[in-house]
Amino acid sequence: MYCDQCEQSVKGGCRVQGVCGKNPETSDLQDQLLREVKILAYYIEKGGKSDEELDLFIVESLFSTVTNVNFEDARLREQINAATKHLARVKFTLSKPVANPPDSLTDNPDIHSLKQLLTFGLKGMAAYLDHAYLLGKKDQEVFIFIRRALAAMLEEKGVDELIALNLECGKFNIRAMELLNLGHIERFGRPEPTKVSTGAKKGPAILVSGHDLLDLEEILMQTADKGISVYTHGEMLPAHGYPGLK
Numbered sequence: 001m002y003c004d005q006c007e008q009s010v011k012g013g014c015r016v017q018g019v020c021g022k023n024p025e026t027s028d029l030q031d032q033l034l035r036e037v038k039i040l041a042y043y044i045e046k047g048g049k050s051d052e053e054l055d056l057f058i059v060e061s062l063f064s065t066v067t068n069v070n071f072e073d074a075r076l077r078e079q080i081n082a083a084t085k086h087l088a089r090v091k092f093t094l095s096k097p098v099a100n101p102p103d104s105l106t107d108n109p110d111i112h113s114l115k116q117l118l119t120f121g122l123k124g125m126a127a128y129l130d131h132a133y134l135l136g137k138k139d140q141e142v143f144i145f146i147r148r149a150l151a152a153m154l155e156e157k158g159v160d161e162l163i164a165l166n167l168e169c170g171k172f173n174i175r176a177m178e179l180l181n182l183g184h185i186e187r188f189g190r191p192e193p194t195k196v197s198t199g200a201k202k203g204p205a206i207l208v209s210g211h212d213l214l215d216l217e218e219i220l221m222q223t224a225d226k227g228i229s230v231y232t233h234g235e236m237l238p239a240h241g242y243p244g245l246k
């Protein structure tokens with residue numbers, strides 16, 4: 001086992017079953033999916049044709065490799081197979097032959113760290129973008145940046161270039177949060193200061209974490225009048241402030 005897919009790893013990467021519970025098979029599949037998505041972006045940057053389906057696929061793939069989002073090996077294999085098919089489609093649209101992307105491995109710890117930092121930033125942004133997309137909010141400029149940043153990680157880049165890309169990633173991340181915020185406000189109303197009850201009630205319950213307010217809405221509707229308590233956890237705390245979820 002070797003996993004350095006998130007910032008929560010033990011020093012130098014998780015070498016036994018991960019801090020998050022991820023096993024070696026899942027870790028390898030997520031590494032593979034990430035590599036496939038970078039290659040896909042690389043060929044699009046070299047002139048291959050892209051479309052919204054592809055952009056969404058890239059975003060969903062990145063999101064699925066965020067810690068604790070998807071540890072289902074079967075789903076990850078499906079996603080890898082889909083990436084292979086998408087890649088064949090993109091290569092078919094190239095107007096001239098493009099050499100395979102270079103091996104992105106480096107023994108320079110600064111370059112490696114900056115590429116990892118960029119990867120984590122893109123993954124986090126993908127989580128927001130995917131939720132925003134489901135709420136009908138998108139921005140082509142953000143998709144274009146994601147492709148460019150992913151492709152750059154397969155190319156030889158210096159420290160300065162990678163720092164610039166990381167700063168750009170921060171800028172686009174703010175845009176992604178803005179899209180999600182707009183989507184939330186449109187659907188659930190503008191959040192307002194809200195008193196939140198704490199503690200637990202006897203009986204069946206569901207604990208919801210993460211920040212997918214659409215999922216929370218579904219759970220609330222499906223458990224209405226069924227005597228099931230719904231609790232929030234961590235990032236889900238702000239959900240209490242939205243009028244539409246109260």
Ligand code: SF4
Nearest residue numbers: 003006009014018020
């Ligand atoms: S994703 Fe899990 S296994 Fe991988 S580095 Fe993070 S905590 Fe460790």
